[in-house]
Amino acid sequence: MAFVDPFEERRRRINELFRDALRRIEELEASLVNELMRLSDEIEYERILDERINMLSSGAIEPLYQIIDRGDSIQIIVDMPGAVGETVNVYIGESEIRVEARIDEDAIRRAFRGFVWAERVERYSWTYRLPFKIDPSRASWRVAGSRVIITVPKG
Amino acid sequence: MRGIAFEEEIYGFTFREYGDVGKPRYLILGLPDVGLVGSIASMHIIRSLKVPDVAGIENYTMLPPVVVIQNGEPKHPMRVYSNRDIAFVVTDVPISPAGVAQLSMALVEWARLRGIDYLISVTGIGHPARVEVEKPSIYLLASSDEASELAKKIEGGSRINDGILVGPYAIILKEAVRRRVPNLVLMVESFIDMPDPEAAARAVEALSPILGAKLDVEKLLKEAELIKLRLKELMKETKSVMARMGKGYEYRTPLMYT
Numbered sequence: 519m520a521f522v523d524p525f526e527e528r529r530r531r532i533n534e535l536f537r538d539a540l541r542r543i544e545e546l547e548a549s550l551v552n553e554l555m556r557l558s559d560e561i562e563y564e565r566i567l568d569e570r571i572n573m574l575s576s577g578a579i580e581p582l583y584q585i586i587d588r589g590d591s592i593q594i595i596v597d598m599p600g601a602v603g604e605t606v607n608v609y610i611g612e613s614e615i616r617v618e619a620r621i622d623e624d625a626i627r628r629a630f631r632g633f634v635w636a637e638r639v640e641r642y643s644w645t646y647r648l649p650f651k652i653d654p655s656r657a658s659w660r661v662a663g664s665r666v667i668i669t670v671p672k673g
Numbered sequence: 674m675r676g677i678a679f680e681e682e683i684y685g686f687t688f689r690e691y692g693d694v695g696k697p698r699y700l701i702l703g704l705p706d707v708g709l710v711g712s713i714a715s716m717h718i719i720r721s722l723k724v725p726d727v728a729g730i731e732n733y734t735m736l737p738p739v740v741v742i743q744n745g746e747p748k749h750p751m752r753v754y755s756n757r758d759i760a761f762v763v764t765d766v767p768i769s770p771a772g773v774a775q776l777s778m779a780l781v782e783w784a785r786l787r788g789i790d791y792l793i794s795v796t797g798i799g800h801p802a803r804v805e806v807e808k809p810s811i812y813l814l815a816s817s818d819e820a821s822e823l824a825k826k827i828e829g830g831s832r833i834n835d836g837i838l839v840g841p842y843a844i845i846l847k848e849a850v851r852r853r854v855p856n857l858v859l860m861v862e863s864f865i866d867m868p869d870p871e872a873a874a875r876a877v878e879a880l881s882p883i884l885g886a887k888l889d890v891e892k893l894l895k896e897a898e899l900i901k902l903r904l905k906e907l908m909k910e911t912k913s914v915m916a917r918m919g920k921g922y923e924y925r926t927p928l929m930y931t
Contacts, residue, residue: 555769555770562913566909566910584865584867597867599898599901600899600902628899629899629903630903
């Protein structure tokens with residue numbers, strides 16, 4: 519008959535209990551992470567809905583933009599596909615940049631294929647608050663295709 | 674949304690087939706990512722080759738509760754198109770970070786079960802000075818020798834030697850290696866958070882010799898403005914999802930270079 523060490527048996531049982539507990543904690547952690555991600559998705563959906571309701575009721579849509587730090591200057595690219603060239607209006611102030619343009623009616627019709635929500639869409643409007651004060655007289659802008667490229671020197 | 678002929682659940686995602694998927698050689702993945710390059714390129718090829726949609730991919734908790742309506746017909750937001758030789762996966766909704774792992778695994782497993790020879794992931798690679806780039810460069814990443822052989826058919830593409838890939842295409846690549854489905858990742862320099870039809874046109878040109886079809890990109894370039902206007906909001910949603918997925922990791926150096 520084999521000798522059973524009661525202490526060894528107890529040690530093994532305790533180890534098993536610890537392993538089980540750890541596994542449960544890991545499972546709980548994974549489900550909490552998933553739940554957090556789902557919650558953050560819900561908040562995101564709410565933000566998107568609010569933003570779009572505001573946008574569509576005002577008839578102005580916000581263009582996509584990109585801000586690139588070029589070291590001694592900041593380049594801001596504002597993309598306004600379908601904008602009517604001669605209506606592009608750029609205001610560069612000390613602490614704010616505003617870009618506006620009317621969107622070609624035909625472009626709206628073709629892009630949105632008669633979606634009811636797009637009925638009032640007629641222009642782009644975008645305001646960017648600069649993180650620092652600038653000298654507007656040193657800033658410049660140009661249009662390249664559908665993009666307005668604004669260069670703001672630093673300092 | 675036509676009557677379902679066959680339904681299969683893989684990793685929580687249901688593949689509902691209502692048309693003939695066949696046994697395609699290639700599965701092109703046009704998931705929303707950098708510059709929406711894959712999505713735009715895939716839709717252009719689908720339209721050019723008149724490829725019908727044959728299946729929907731659903732998960733009622735991980736995808737938003739959405740039905741897309743086209744010409745009065747309700748459709749699944751995530752769809753498979755197939756002409757029996759080439760298949761595509763495209764989606765009208767961004768993939769939430771909570772579902773990206775399962776969806777990626779499901780897509781690779783579905784491709785394996787379907788006997789697909791090659792998975793081709795099409796995406797953009799963010800270029801900070803994209804506005805000054807006339808002709809975006811193409812980079813390739815292959816999961817296996819077979820995928821490397823396929824990459825040789827792409828003219829002007831160079832192998833990406835260093836970098837970090839983040840998002841569904843990263844998991845798809847890892848799963849493709851694990852499940853032995855050759856995966857070629859085709860990356861075109863593009864705007865990060867603006868739809869980039871010009872970069873998508875480069876991807877379409879690159880795919881032409883693989884697909885054995887001369888794909889005209891003139892219409893795509895002509896309609897670039899409309900595409901950008903149409904996809905502006907999908908790009909915004911995708912940017913937010915990319916950020917939460919850790920896309921920022923792509924723009925740093927890995928420890929292993931030290």
